[in-house]
Structure formats: C-alpha cells, structure tokens
Amino acid sequence: MLDNELSKKIFHYTSRLTEWFPRGGAWFFDHTLVPLLGHSLLVKEVFRRNLRTVKDAKNFKRILVISDIHIGDAILAYGAVVAFRDFFPEARIDYVIKREVACFFEGNPDITNLYPVFTGGQYPNENDLVSVQKLVAENQYDLCLNCCPFFEDGHLFPKGQKVLNMMTAAAQILRNLMDKTGTCHFMYQSYGLPAGVLSKVMEQKRPGPFKGVAITLSDKAISEADSFIQEMKVPQDKPLVFLNPDTASVYNRIPFDKQVELLRSLLAMPIHLLLGSGFTAKDIEKKLLEKLTDAEKAKITVVPTSVSLDGYAALIDHADVFISGDTGPLHMAAARKVSKSGKHPFRNKTFVVSIFGATNSRMSGYDSTDPLYPAANQDVPSRCYVSESPCRNITCMNKMAKTCKDIRCYEVLNVEVIASDIRKHLKL
Numbered sequence: 201m202l203d204n205e206l207s208k209k210i211f212h213y214t215s216r217l218t219e220w221f222p223r224g225g226a227w228f229f230d231h232t233l234v235p236l237l238g239h240s241l242l243v244k245e246v247f248r249r250n251l252r253t254v255k256d257a258k259n260f261k262r263i264l265v266i267s268d269i270h271i272g273d274a275i276l277a278y279g280a281v282v283a284f285r286d287f288f289p290e291a292r293i294d295y296v297i298k299r300e301v302a303c304f305f306e307g308n309p310d311i312t313n314l315y316p317v318f319t320g321g322q323y324p325n326e327n328d329l330v331s332v333q334k335l336v337a338e339n340q341y342d343l344c345l346n347c348c349p350f351f352e353d354g355h356l357f358p359k360g361q362k363v364l365n366m367m368t369a370a371a372q373i374l375r376n377l378m379d380k381t382g383t384c385h386f387m388y389q390s391y392g393l394p395a396g397v398l399s400k401v402m403e404q405k406r407p408g409p410f411k412g413v414a415i416t417l418s419d420k421a422i423s424e425a426d427s428f429i430q431e432m433k434v435p436q437d438k439p440l441v442f443l444n445p446d447t448a449s450v451y452n453r454i455p456f457d458k459q460v461e462l463l464r465s466l467l468a469m470p471i472h473l474l475l476g477s478g479f480t481a482k483d484i485e486k487k488l489l490e491k492l493t494d495a496e497k498a499k500i501t502v503v504p505t506s507v508s509l510d511g512y513a514a515l516i517d518h519a520d521v522f523i524s525g526d527t528g529p530l531h532m533a534a535a536r537k538v539s540k541s542g543k544h545p546f547r548n549k550t551f552v553v554s555i556f557g558a559t560n561s562r563m564s565g566y567d568s569t570d571p572l573y574p575a576a577n578q579d580v581p582s583r584c585y586v587s588e589s590p591c592r593n594i595t596c597m598n599k600m601a602k603t604c605k606d607i608r609c610y611e612v613l614n615v616e617v618i619a620s621d622i623r624k625h626l627k628l
Contacts, residue, residue, distance in 0.1 A: 211601035214593075219604055222591035229593040238374025246368045250397045253343070253362050257401050260288060260342040266296040266332060268348045269318050270448065271509070271528030274301040275535055276564070277347040277366070278413045279391035284345075285310040286406040287398045294339070296332060303510035304415040304532075307540040322600055324350050332356060345394060369393045374594070377562065384562040385574050387413060387531075412577030414536040417514050422544050424511035429518055432501050435472045439626045442474040442503075442519035442550075445488060446481045447527035449600055451558035453481060454525050455610045460491045462523070465619035467496045469628050474519060476512075476529070477505045513537065517546050521622055523553040526564055530554050534566050534576035551625050552576040553618065554584045557609030558596040561586045583621060588612035 218225035254260075263284050267277035274297040284293050294313040295305060302316035317331040318324060329351065336344060336357055346353060347366040357363055369389040376382035383389065391410045398404075434440065443463070447453040454462070466473060478484035485502050492500075503515065513532045516522050522533040530552070537546035554565045561573075565584035568575035576582035587610040596602060596609075 211595060211598055212603045214595040215602050215604045218591040218593065218595075219606055222608065226591045226593035229595050233594050234374050234378060238371055238378055240375065243371045243375050246371050247397065250364055250368060250393070251400055253364055254394075254397050254401060257287070257343075257398055260291060262292045262294075262339060262341045262343075263288065264294045264296065264336065264339070264341045264344045266344065266346050266348055266351070267298070267318075269298055269320055269322075269324050269328070269350070271298065271301050272531040272564075273347070274298060275304065275413060275415065275528075275531040276387040277390050278305070279387045279389075279410065280345050280347065280366075280394055281310050282410060282413060283391045283393075283395040283398070286395065286404050286410075287402060289405050294335075294341075296335065300509060303418065303421065303508070304513065304535075306416065306418070308414075308416045324348065329356065336361065347390060364394060364397075366390060366393060373563065377560070377594075380572065383574060384560070384572075386564055388574055412534065412536065412574065414538045414577065415513060415532065416538050416540045417510050417544075417546075418540045419543065421508065421510035421514045422539065424508060425514035425518060428503075428507065428511070428515060434474070434501050434518075439469075439471045439520045439628070440474065440518055441466055441471050441521040441622070442476070442516060442523070442533075444476040444522070444524035444527070444529045445484050446476065446478040447525040448480055449527075449558065449602075450481075451596065451602055451604070451607060451609050452526040453557070454555050455607075455613070456484070456487070458610060458613050458615055459488060461615045462619060463488060463492065464496065465615060466622065467492070467499050469623055469626070471499070471626070471628075473500045474515070475500050475502050477503060479505065516550060517548065519550050520626060521551045521553060523555065523618075523622075525555055525557060526559050526561075530566075531564070534578070534582065536577040548578050549580045550576075550578050551580050551622070552578060552582040553622065554582075555613070555618065556584065556586045557589070558592065558602065560592075560594070560597060563597065581625065585613070585618055 265280045267274045281295055292312045295311045296315045298318040299316040305314050318328050320328050343362045345364045353363050373384045376384045445459055475485050516533045517537045524530040533552045536548055552566050561584050566576040566582040567573035567584035568581040589609050589611050
C-alpha cells in the first residue's frame with residue numbers, strides 16, 4: 201500500500217503553509233501544481249499509455265473494478281462499471297467495495313459479482329489488500345481498474361496484469377480545471393477514463409450518454425423508510441426538507457452557526473424538516489436543536505443512527521429537498537433510486553443542494569444550472585453552493601489528510617441565498 205505516513209506529512213506541511221500565508225500559499229499551490237500535473241503533454245501521454253493497455257479490448261471477457269474505501273467513493277466509482285457494461289454487455293464485470301455499501305449494489309444487473317471485502321476505516325487495512333490480491337490472482341482478469349489511491353498497482357497485481365488506474369485521470373481533471381471546460385467530477389471521470397480509451401478501439405454496444413449512477417434498494421429498506429415516516433408522524437401535506445448536518449471531514453462540514461442560521465430560515469417556511477444525526481460529529485443534531493425555539497423544534501424529526509444505510513437512502517427519496525456538505529449521503533441523494541425487486545416506483549424528485557467548503561466543488565458537486573457541473577440523477581434541478589475561502593487550493597482535495605487548525609473553508613457563506621433558492625424551488 202502507499203505510504204500513508206508520508207502522505208500525512210506532506211499534507212500537514214501544505215496545511216501549515218496556507219495557515220501562515222492563506223492567499224499566497226493557495227496561489228502558490230494552484231499556480232505550480234495544477235499547471236505542472238495538468239500539462240497538456242502529460243494528459244496526452246497518460247491517454248496513450250492507457251490506450252496501449254486496452255488495445256486488445258475486443259477480447260476482454262473478465263473485468264474487475266476496485267473502488268476506493270469510503271461510502272461515497274463506491275457510488276462515484278460505479279460510473280466505471282457502467283462504462284464497461286456499455287462496451288461489454290456480455291462480459292463478467294466484478295466490483296470490489298466496502299462491506300457497508302453492499303446494500304446499494306446487490307441485485308444490480310450491471311455487476312456480475314459483487315465483492316464487499318473492504319473493512320478498513322479511513323484507509324484500507326492489510327486484510328483489505330490481501331483480499332483483493334487473492335481475488336485478482338484467482339480470477340485472472342483481462343483488465344482491472346484500480347480506483348483506490350492507497351493501493352499501489354505493483355503490490356496489488358501480478359506481473360503482466362493489464363491495469364487502468366483512476367489516478368491517471370488526475371491530469372485531465374486538472375487540465376479541465378485550468379481550461380474551465382469539460383467535466384472534473386469524479387463520477388464522470390470514472391466513466392470517462394475507460395470509455396474514452398475503449399471508444400478508440402471498439403464500438404459502444406449499449407447506446408446513450410452517461411447521466412449518472414443508480415443505487416439499488418431492497419424492499420426491506422423501502423419498508424423501513426415508509427415505516428419511519430408513518431411512525432414518526434411526518435406530515436404528508438407539507439414539503440419535506442432533509443438536512444444532513446455531518447460530514448466525514450470537518451473541512452467539508454457546514455459550520456455550526458451557519459447550520460443554525462440555515463435551519464431558522466428553512467423553519468420559517470411552511471415545511472417539515474428531517475434532521476440527520478451525527479456520525480463523525482457526535483450529537484451535532486442535539487446541539488442544533490438546543491439553539492432552536494420550541495416552535496421550531498416541533499417542525500423537526502430527527503433521523504437516528506439506528507436507521508440503516510439503505511433505509512436512509514430510501515428515506516431521502518421521500519424528501520423534496522436534500523441539503524448536505526461534500527460527503528457520502530450527498531452522492532446517495534444524487535443517485536437514482538431503483539427497486540431491487542422492481543415492485544416499488546421511486547419518486548426520484550429530490551432537489552439536491554450541495555454546500556462546499558474545502559474540496560473543489562467541480563470534482564463532486566451537482567448543479568443542473570451550470571454546464572461545468574453534472575446534474576444529480578433526479579427528475580428535478582440540483583444546485584451547488586461554494587463558500588468563499590482565502591486559502592482553498594488544490595491540496596484541499598485530500599481533506600482527510602489536511603491538518604489546518606484554523607478552519608477557513610467557510611469564511612463567507614450566504615445562507616439566505618441558499619434558503620431563498622430552496623423557497624423558490626418549493627414555490628412557497
């Protein structure tokens with residue numbers, strides 16, 4: 201595996217530099233790393249190398265996609281599975297994911313074999329590495345796509361294995377950022393990297409443009425969400441807004457005072473609000489409630505951590521609006537919901553509102569009003585809001601490794617604009 205300690209040290213020092221020199225440090229990283237790593241010559245060379253890897257693609261029968269370890273990463277990397285299925289409708293296409301995320305992909309027709317083997321936390325552990333090594337060795341895949349930056353291809357795959365690595369998409373992403381064109385979104389890049397090179401050597405068999413991914417939900421998850429709505433007496437005659445107050449990284453979490461301000465603006469509308477519970481920021485939902493009046497609290501239903509992950513996703517489909525920072529539930533909300541049994545018609549009409557701090561919003565945000573962003577895979581618009589920050593730069597992309605003590609990711613965030621746009625969408 202990659203040296204996580206070295207990575208931590210590098211990003212620790214980038215954090216220190218932008219703390220000491222916020223604007224100067226950010227300018228330095230964006231004007232040195234981005235042009236260097238996104239140089240057009242590098243983009244072309246990476247493409248040529250990937251093209252050589254798939255030159256015999258017409259003979260591929262067995263393909264493996266390895267996602268990164270987090271919940272949102274599995275949803276984003278699923279774009280690669282869709283790409284391979286578009287070109288290889290009869291092939292064996294296997295998908296390696298984190299164990300907790302299996303509920304979103306079980307019964308998915310694009311996946312031949314689902315391998316929920318990851319059990320690590322922030323990073324893969326040794327057992328994860330051994331599990332994937334064994335899987336690759338036993339199945340003799342014609343092609344593997346590695347989307348996990350913590351696995352080195354040389355350690356993971358046997359000699360001679362054909363491998364595409366999602367890290368090679370970085371050059372194109374940075375090029376698109378500089379040129380202010382194309383897509384930088386990780387999901388669309390996970391689709392575009394294999395589709396781009398495969399289209400040069402063979403025809404796409406399943407027609408149509410890529411519009412995003414879908415998650416497959418069981419009848420049990422759907423029943424859990426429906427029961428929650430009924431048992432908690434969530435009003436059915438008012439617009440339902442769902443706020444996820446937590447994120448895996450503090451640098452992407454909407455500041456507490458801004459969340460209070462947003463809640464008060466929303467609760468002034470004739471709505472009911474579902475409030476998610478904290479996983480990383482423990483009890484954040486309780487602390488938010490403490491800042492509200494009794495009248496405001498009466499319009500809120502807390503979604504406890506006891507609700508299953510797929511039950512949570514099914515519950516999102518009940519919401520007219522879903523609001524979140526950059527984290528797994530955002531991508532759960534943006535994904536199209538599909539019934540595993542085929543018995544349940546989902547609404548897929550959730551207005552997805554993403555609010556960004558540290559990470560570059562073009563890499564994982566959704567906005568149907570801006571051509572530089574993809575829309576959420578819902579039948580209604582989606583919007584992305586980006587806070588102002590003096591020190592945001594390309595190194596913030598690895599928010600799990602940053603160590604900034606003074607969090608300035610959300611230095612300026614206009615909550616009233618967000619609330620006003622939600623009001624307009626709900627026609628209140």
